[in-house]
Amino acid sequence: MQPDLILWPESSTPAPLLGDQLTWDLVRGLAEQHTGDFLLGTVHWAREGDFNSIALLTSRGTEAQLYHKIHLVPFGEYVPLREEFPLLAAIVGDLVPDDFDAGTQFEILEMASRPVKLAPLVCFEDTLGDLARRFAQRGAQAFVVVTNDGWFLKSAGSMQHLHNAVFRCVETKLPMIRAANTGVTCAIDRLGTVREVLRDNTGSTFTQGVLFSRIDVPSHPEHTFYTRHGEVFSISCLAATALAIATCLARRKLQNSSCPNPPDTKPSAA
Secondary structure (H helix, E strand, O other): OOOOEEEOOOOOOOOOOOOOHHHHHHHHHHHHOOOOEEEEEEEEEEOOEEEEEEEEEEOOOOEEEEEEOOOOOEOOOEOOOOOOOHHHHHHHHHHOOOOOOOOOOOOOEEOOOOOOEEEEEEHHHHHOHHHHHHHHHOOOOEEEEEEOOHHHOOOOHHHHHHHHHHHHHHHHOOOEEEEEOOOOOEEEOOOOOEEEEOOOOOOOOOOOOOOOOOOOOOOOOOOOHHHHHOOHHHHHHHHHHHHHHHHHHHHHHHHHHHOOOOOOOOOOOO
16 A cells, blocks of 8 residues: 655755756656655745745646745855845855745645645744744645754754654644654654654664654644634733833832932031
């Protein structure tokens, strides 16, 4: 039995999937052999810009859907104020020779093998609660994440990234599958429990391999409080804290101003 969805991580192809014939022939050849859908991370060059993207190939590779990453990594995918401050670009050097453009559309990707609507997230977008909930508002039933944590090398950074991603499932009550070339490849259920994780014989997640997982996808997910209202609770807490501090400062100032000044006394002569 073939899986409903094959997931490859970020920057899976050495050239743009839809802009390089050799790359397209290779990937589509694989998709043609698969009855399910095929999702992968790739770059995409177009007239409107250069994007870090996700491509979903359906119907044995005859149809393609694209999502362009909305929230870019500063000094990783672009250099802020590159033109205004050339020194910044010179410091970064060849690590970021050119800038990616940010996508603007919260594109829901629709599978053909199953009636499932996917919320695509690239790289560290699964750490951004407000961005993820926008997809949930649009009817997404599951998150798919393609990432490359190579910037962190073999450190705890990739595990910290995963721990951030867990909150997106808890906040929206949607499951998630993640594919990473350097990082943690795993499945997370809608309650935030990390299920299957790709590991080697020593338990390390820094390995090559294939992970098979089955996730329960809600057919009609209900919007959670966070999905509907976003950061209203945290903003309310911040506002209440600011009000409490302002009240204490005002009360202290009032108390100081109401105290009588001590009399001006001079020592008496002996």
